Amino acid sequence: MIAKNPETRYFLFFVLFWVALLGVASLFFGSWQSHQQNPNQELVSQNSNGVIEIKLEANRQGHYVANGRINNEAVTFFLDTGATSVSVPESIANEAGLKKEYQARSQTAAGTVNVWGTTIDTLRLGDITLRNVSATINPATDMDIVLLGMSALGQLDFSQSSGTLTLRTTDN
Structure with missing residues (x-):
């Protein structure tokens, strides 16, 4: 169900954008922190x-x-x-x-x-x-x-x- 009101649609888009951005940032920084604790995750x-x-x-x-x-x-x-x-x-x-x-x-x-x-x-x-x-x-x-x-x-x-x-x- 898509909202018919333009303000509601913009608000939903805004919320989804920030949820997605925070999700990607969380994955990135979680991986970065893991590498800081263990820089030898893949040994050569x-x-x-x-x-x-x-x-x-x-x-x-x-x-x-x-x-x-x-x-x-x-x-x-x-x-x-x-x-x-x-x-x-x-x-x-x-x-x-x-x-x-x-x-x-x-x-x-x-x-x-x-x-x-x-x-x-x-x-x-x-x-x-x-x-x-x-x-x-x-x-x-x-x-x-x-x-x-x-x-x-x-x-x-x-x-x-x-x-x-x-x-x-x-x-x-």
């Missing part, structure tokens, strides 16, 4: 003479965040050289099919928590694939991000310079 790997290399850009807070996979399940990693092992929130562990192997206690920034030890069959960052990675399942966190600790990072060569972290491996 370089493979030269058996050496696979990935360069990660630091986010605005100076942290390295990157998309990857655990057992073919898409995840977001927060690289943490201060963490002993990979720490997976329980909800992500369930989605990735991780099994609780043994109970343990872990010291975190929030204090000591009960966790479950597990093994990640495959962990991927770009073209770098790590197998049989020691990890913990943390039921005490509701974050949607995986802490990528030294049980994974220790299998790689890495160096940092001017806001760029370079990860390298030869074992694939």
Whole structure:
């Protein structure tokens, strides 16, 4: 039903225009903000003479965040050289099919928590694939991000310079 009154039609057009404009702006700024938190959403790997290399850009807070996979399940990693092992929130562990192997206690920034030890069959960052990675399942966190600790990072060569972290491996 189209309004017959010209003022009503102009008003409806005006409202629809602004709703559409705000919708497009919301999509644009949501994507922009996501990129600010994780500038490494699509990793580009370089493979030269058996050496696979990935360069990660630091986010605005100076942290390295990157998309990857655990057992073919898409995840977001927060690289943490201060963490002993990979720490997976329980909800992500369930989605990735991780099994609780043994109970343990872990010291975190929030204090000591009960966790479950597990093994990640495959962990991927770009073209770098790590197998049989020691990890913990943390039921005490509701974050949607995986802490990528030294049980994974220790299998790689890495160096940092001017806001760029370079990860390298030869074992694939």
